[in-house]
Amino acid sequence: MNQSQRKGLSEFFLESLVRIAGFSTVGFVILIFLYLLQQGVPAFVRVSPANLFGKSWYPTLNSFGTLPLILGSILVTLTAMIIAVPLGVATAVFVREIAPNWAREILKPMIEVLAGIPSVLLGFFGMLLLSPVIYRLGAPTGLTAFTGALLLAYMSLPTIISVAEDALDAVPKSYRDAGLAMGATQWQTVWRVVVPAARSGIITAIMLGLGRAIGETMAVMMVTGNAARMPLTPNSLFSPARTMTATIAAEMGEVARGSTHYHVLFGIAIILFVLTFLINLTAAQSLFQKRRKGGLR
Amino acid sequence: MLLSIAALVVVVPILVVIATIVVRGLAAISWEFLFGMPRDGMKAGGIFPAIVGTILLVLGTAVAAIPIGVGGAIYLSEYARDNAFTRSIRLAIVNLAGIPSVVYGLFGLGMFVLFLRFGTSILAGALTLAIMTLPIVISTSEEALLSVPTEFRTVSASLGGTRWQGISRIVLPQALPGIITGVILGLLRAAGETAPILFTVAAFYLPRLPRSVFDQTMALPYHLYVISTQVPGMPLSIQYGTALVLLVLVLSLNLTATLIRSYYRRRRQW
Numbered sequence A: 001m002n003q004s005q006r007k008g009l010s011e012f013f014l015e016s017l018v019r020i021a022g023f024s025t026v027g028f029v030i031l032i033f034l035y036l037l038q039q040g041v042p043a044f045v046r047v048s049p050a051n052l053f054g055k056s057w058y059p060t061l062n063s064f065g066t067l068p069l070i071l072g073s074i075l076v077t078l079t080a081m082i083i084a085v086p087l088g089v090a091t092a093v094f095v096r097e098i099a100p101n102w103a104r105e106i107l108k109p110m111i112e113v114l115a116g117i118p119s120v121l122l123g124f125f126g127m128l129l130l131s132p133v134i135y136r137l138g139a140p141t142g143l144t145a146f147t148g149a150l151l152l153a154y155m156s157l158p159t160i161i162s163v164a165e166d167a168l169d170a171v172p173k174s175y176r177d178a179g180l181a182m183g184a185t186q187w188q189t190v191w192r193v194v195v196p197a198a199r200s201g202i203i204t205a206i207m208l209g210l211g212r213a214i215g216e217t218m219a220v221m222m223v224t225g226n227a228a229r230m231p232l233t234p235n236s237l238f239s240p241a242r243t244m245t246a247t248i249a250a251e252m253g254e255v256a257r258g259s260t261h262y263h264v265l266f267g268i269a270i271i272l273f274v275l276t277f278l279i280n281l282t283a284a285q286s287l288f289q290k291r292r293k294g295g296l297r
Numbered sequence B: 001m002l003l004s005i006a007a008l009v010v011v012v013p014i015l016v017v018i019a020t021i022v023v024r025g026l027a028a029i030s031w032e033f034l035f036g037m038p039r040d041g042m043k044a045g046g047i048f049p050a051i052v053g054t055i056l057l058v059l060g061t062a063v064a065a066i067p068i069g070v071g072g073a074i075y076l077s078e079y080a081r082d083n084a085f086t087r088s089i090r091l092a093i094v095n096l097a098g099i100p101s102v103v104y105g106l107f108g109l110g111m112f113v114l115f116l117r118f119g120t121s122i123l124a125g126a127l128t129l130a131i132m133t134l135p136i137v138i139s140t141s142e143e144a145l146l147s148v149p150t151e152f153r154t155v156s157a158s159l160g161g162t163r164w165q166g167i168s169r170i171v172l173p174q175a176l177p178g179i180i181t182g183v184i185l186g187l188l189r190a191a192g193e194t195a196p197i198l199f200t201v202a203a204f205y206l207p208r209l210p211r212s213v214f215d216q217t218m219a220l221p222y223h224l225y226v227i228s229t230q231v232p233g234m235p236l237s238i239q240y241g242t243a244l245v246l247l248v249l250v251l252s253l254n255l256t257a258t259l260i261r262s263y264y265r266r267r268r269q270w
Helices: A003-046 A067-098 A101-116 A119-136 A145-170 A173-181 A186-197 A199-215 A218-223 A234-238 A244-254 A260-293 B002-026 B031-035 B048-079 B084-098 B101-115 B122-146 B150-158 B163-192 B220-229 B236-267
Strands: none
Touching: A003 A260, A003 B048, A003 B084, A003 B101, A003 B122, A003 B163, A067 A101, A067 A145, A067 A186, A067 A199, A067 A234, A067 A244, A067 B002, A101 A145, A101 B002, A101 B163, A101 B236, A119 A145, A119 A218, A119 B002, A119 B163, A119 B220, A119 B236, A145 A199, A145 A218, A145 A234, A145 B002, A173 A186, A186 A199, A199 A260, A199 B084, A199 B101, A218 A244, A218 B220, A244 A260, A244 B101, A260 B084, A260 B101, B002 B236, B031 B048, B031 B236, B048 B084, B048 B122, B048 B163, B048 B220, B048 B236, B084 B122, B101 B122, B122 B163, B150 B163, B163 B220, B163 B236, B220 B236
């Protein structure tokens, strides 16, 4: 082989290596999903749908009603979103459009710090310092769905804020200039021109934050009280609840491999995987469309 | 103005959390706490094995995730064309990033601990954490590579360099600070996660250092979780102390990444 042929071969070799590296991500997603399916499907075979989607979760008594867990997750996540979305979008708008430079230099690192705080640390703080506060505010106990929602909101905030900020960043300067040229105040320009222009990016931010919130495990496990009850009354917000993620984390250690309980836990994991997959798929669509169109979002 | 209240509501609690942990945890920090072995069912003594365990896990994660992550990023930014194959990779990355950490833990349990028979081990834990960190490493590395102006590559080609020579000698070194920042951010997430290591590596009271890659180990996040929820009579000072050590670890990684990023941003040649 002459030198040019050798170069060509090693180029091919290296290109294949990185191509495999790139494709491994697809491989991992498929692998994880298949494994979850393999371990979770026996649950759907062994347990009747009436049991699986029933209202009482008592695995030791063979009652595998996942409804309280699913509703618990929904309750905590939804409440967290109600808190986090206005806060996050407002903060993103503030940081990007209104804050003076010195404030921006402080805020952005702080938000990054929040993004880095491990969930177990926040859960620890929530358990020892936040829940007594909630208790003193009148809840029957400090470990409630609301406490969990509060922590969850703070965990999703960095995601929401940074993606929303990127969306606002992408709005061309000409939009702002045009608004001001037409006589609008800065406030009016921001809320009636810039934010609507960044609308799809902000929605993406919300979806990604939602995906983060649904999948959060440790912080909610430490503060929601872990009672698998049906959260049907408004009071439920200030009572203990249990999320799907906490259930898996708490019970997986004690379960006998191969038992029905084991398979049902994997079934719950499948639900979680599919949920986050769908949410991320939707968010990704708008992300990809952005890349293709360029310019206006 | 109104909006600044929102920003304050976001930022002030962060400071409160950090300040509380620092103030209450400082009392427990001592040479013995940091470098001593645990005693008396964890109610006394130090947390050295947990610190070592976390460091080992982070190193293992780095070794596994960096080659695949940076390699994949190189493929996406330098070689990939806009076709279905590439789109599927990007979709996969977004999805891997969104999978709940506890699902990773389950997968790690099934695949590494049981199926591949690694047992509850550092190997299993590190591999699980590596897959979890992969999307972060790939995304940030790709961004770093893409930010290197095209001129660098075209000039390299015009001087007779092959594609790979251009990448390895020119583009990669220029993108290195960005890549390193991304890797550190990914590793800091791996250091703090509990759910993936719950079933794959973590042990609670293991008053000796791990002997091999197939050994169990203590780890800081798991340790904090257990001593604050499962052990009655655990002195509060030890809990806060452990929390403080974890906080310091995470914050210093954060700080390092930020410093690297701002330093190289100023020195950048474009």
